Amino acid sequence: GAEGHGALTPEILRVPWILRFPGGRYAGVRSEPVQLIDVFPTLLAAIGVPPPPGVQGKNLLPLLQGAEEPPEEEAMRLAQAKEAKCAFFGDRWMLFWRENEGQVANRALYDLEQDPLGVRNVYPEPGGVEQFDVLFARYAAWAATQAEDDDRFRGRVRKLGEEEDVKSMLEALGYGGGED
Numbered sequence: 001g002a003e004g005h006g007a008l009t010p011e012i013l014r015v016p017w018i019l020r021f022p023g024g025r026y027a028g029v030r031s032e033p034v035q036l037i038d039v040f041p042t043l044l045a046a047i048g049v050p051p052p053p054g055v056q057g058k059n060l061l062p063l064l065q066g067a068e069e070p071p072e073e074e075a076m077r078l079a080q081a082k083e084a085k086c087a088f089f090g091d092r093w094m095l096f097w098r099e100n101e102g103q104v105a106n107r108a109l110y111d112l113e114q115d116p117l118g119v120r121n122v123y124p125e126p127g128g129v130e131q132f133d134v135l136f137a138r139y140a141a142w143a144a145t146q147a148e149d150d151d152r153f154r155g156r157v158r159k160l161g162e163e164e165d166v167k168s169m170l171e172a173l174g175y176g177g178g179e180d
Contacts, residue, residue, distance in 0.1 A: 019064075021046065026064035033088070034060055035077050056146070076138065087139050094118055095135055107132055 017034050019026075019042075037057035044051050045059040079086040084106075087095045096108040109132045110118040122128045 026061075028064075028066075030063060032063060033075075033077055033091075034063075076142065078139075087135065088112075089135050089138070093131070093135055095132060095139070097136070104136075107136075109135075 017039075019039075021027075035057065038060050039057070041051045041055055041057045042060040042064070044055075045061040051059075075090060077088045079088075083098045083100050085097055085099055089095070092111060092113050094110040094112055096106070096110070097104050098106040107123050108121040109123040109128050110120065111122050112118060114120075115122075123132055
């Protein structure tokens with residue numbers, strides 16, 4: 001029932017990732033969930049370029065090549081829209097909260113095995129607070145490990161050289177080079 005892209009609901013967050021490589025390489029359908037943050041390191045791996053320092057996400061090329069992913073117990077996937085945050089843990093749990101200046105509010109917990117559309121908040125039900133706290137602690141521990149890199153790369157401005165340098169860089173990437 002949500003409209004637009006601002007809601008952090010399963011129907012907004014669980015979308016297919018469609019990627020087409022030249023010549024149909026790695027064609028197929030996989031059911032494992034991935035994240036948008038994984039696109040950049042995957043594309044870099046496909047062209048043989050190592051990711052620069054600070055790049056988050058993981059290279060999914062082995063998965064696209066047919067490798068089986070090692071099972072991750074309740075792998076965490078994240079989404080954010082302004083101060084609203086959401087974390088999926090495996091295929092079962094979805095946490096939702098709002099964070100403003102370090103204060104956590106509007107806690108919600110959804111059991112997607114019982115409620116695939118994520119419409120019934122089980123946070124206020126028996127055991128809901130405890131389950132939320134356990135999963136939120138996992139998120140908070142991960143966030144603490146990322147804080148240094150987040151601060152180091154946030155707002156980083158890269159300056160490009162002279163106009164001719166920019167033009168040759170873009171042409172080397174396959175942009176331009178044709179007649180005006």
